[in-house]
Amino acid sequence: MTPDSNANATDPTDDRTDAETLRRVADRTPTRLDVGRAGPRPPTDALLEFREDHGLARDAVFSRVDDSLVDDLDLVTLRTRVADADQYLARPDLGRELAEESITRLHEECSETPGVQIVVSDGLSSTAVETSVPELLPVLKDGLAERDIDVGTPVFVEFGRVDVMDVIGEELAADCCVILIGERPGLRTAESLSAYFVYGPERGGPTAEKSVVSNIHDSGLPPVEAGAELVDLLANVLEQEASGIDLREDDREFETES
């Protein structure tokens, strides 16, 4: 063969029967590509793998954050109006409200008017809280302390939704509130944590005025790095006295067709 004649002849991606190339494509993504089939069903290996992942996801949602971890992190435990895990899934609204005794406890045990009120909550993944918060929280607290930002008394909320931070922040008259909460388990991992934050928290505040840093886990944004990143972001929120879309001037110009 001359160099000329086979110039384009051997591109493996052209060959759909090339098992090796297909394997490499499938290996490059966490999606369930090219798992094969046995008759009308997935093959045993693929089915077991799927069941395992699904099991991990369910565990993340249905397990509880260990009490000793909450103690170690020195968090004040609060509860929402949710009674159990099933109700948590069925009634997101109850996960946004604090139980009556928890509101009392909040005022008894937490200092008022912090610069940044820190809230930790199981949300949809207790696993995420257990793996990431122990690394993230100390970085966040040290970093904020170094900037002379008062973090008040960090709390833990069982069966929480993102907007429970509005209630806590409003009750304590915090300038800003951040919630470290387990994300809905997804394709890549059941250990992913998010940090949602809001300036001037108040009940019923719109999501649009909140910000989020998501995908915090070992193979996403590493928890320690997320902690440091949040220090910068929260300092900026306090400085600008804004969060969510209020921080993003570039997005505010909506074009209307005339």
Place this chain on the structure above:
Amino acid sequence: MTDFQGPLTSIGIDVGTTTSHAIVSRLQIETPPGDAASPAIVDREIVHRGEVRETPLVDSQTIDVDRVAAFVDRELTAAGVSPAEIDTGAVIVTGETARRENAEPLVHRLAADTGQFVAATAGAALEAVLAGRGSGAAARAAETGGTVANVDVGGGTTNIAIFDGSQTCDDGMGFDDVTVAETRCLDVGGRLVTVDDDGHVESVSPPARTIADALDLPVAVGSALDADVRDRLMSAMVDAIVDSCSGPPFDALTRSLSIGTLPDDQPALSGVVFSGGVGRLVRTPPKDPFEYGDLGGGLAAAIADHETVRSWSVFEPAEDIRATVVGAGTETTTLSGRTISLDESVLPLRNVPVAAVSGPVSDTEETFKQRFDAATAAILSHHDPGEVDAIALSIDDVGDLTYDRIRVIADALESALAPIPPTLPVVVVTRQNCAKVLGQTLRRTTDRSLLVLDELAVDGGDYLDVGEPTAGGESVPAVVKTLAFGE
């Protein structure tokens, strides 16, 4: 906070043995959605493709710096951009030109003249890699997952870069860094012997002399070049190129023509791309082998005809004669990770020498500290702190990303930096995503001017240029390079 990410305007300048060229390109930056992703250059568009010009020389040892600068000026005018608009890019002297006495001042002058953040680079290995990125060999390896060699045959040297695509992954926005398995460079090129219009030998460069002596061929300045002698000379050159691509073992002649150390393992090549002034002619050798007054045309024909080459899968280059300049213009700049810790007042930094902190991460804290101390000692023994913009320490592996670990590293760094003058900026580079936390932790104990960058692969002995923040201020452009003149 803004997400506006305009394209970067980048220049590439290649001053080679025979020809020189400049290109202007636009590098599009994007940050994929999701907080874990870092900005990346996702598209490279060449907006001005300069003419291929003969490299102006004052004499055989000296490049005509003023004329090179003048042609770069003309190219910029033709492209319609002023130096002030150029964000990044690289100047490289290649082939035999890198050995000319004024090569080093030349690239530094061009780099400084053409833009705020244009890097001066040199070195056969870097040249090989840039040519392979410019020719599309690297992309071919990434797309196919194969091992692809780029063989850039120029006037004075042949630079081979072997790209291994088996480990690359597609992050959804194009292919991630394909690994450079190795480079192999040798003193073989089309212009080792030049011939005048009457077919008389005009010049014979030292490597051509080496070949002629080894084969006992009569090649003398002023006398006619016999067709048989010429063919044997060329076939020895092609043998050396092929041998260099396929060995070890290597022939004695290949070894004496090689630049740098030769590798210990044979590559399993799935494809080969030829680029460079001679490489370009491999597909279409000229009818008259002396069309260019040198061995280039004949050499190209001999390569195409070589038995081993005919057994290879040869792919067409995306760029041929401009492969290196396109590589220099579009592929030298990388972006650091998004979360970085910066003292912006010191930017840009140029030609920052790098020492690597490497070794097993499982080491005890004590040995770990010693490795940091050794890295600073190494850098201070090679570079006078008064002569450099900054120094850089590159940490190969931080280990598990825990807060405890970060504190151990910050401690080790702090004591290792003690002997460095407090006014000299220090750049700390990590491969893992941890610059912000490391930067914050370090800042608690030191107030020296610090720059912590992550998600960059830099090795000891490299040099680093760091530009001003881009991608909404969350990332900096960086050029990792060698400055090995006269290898």
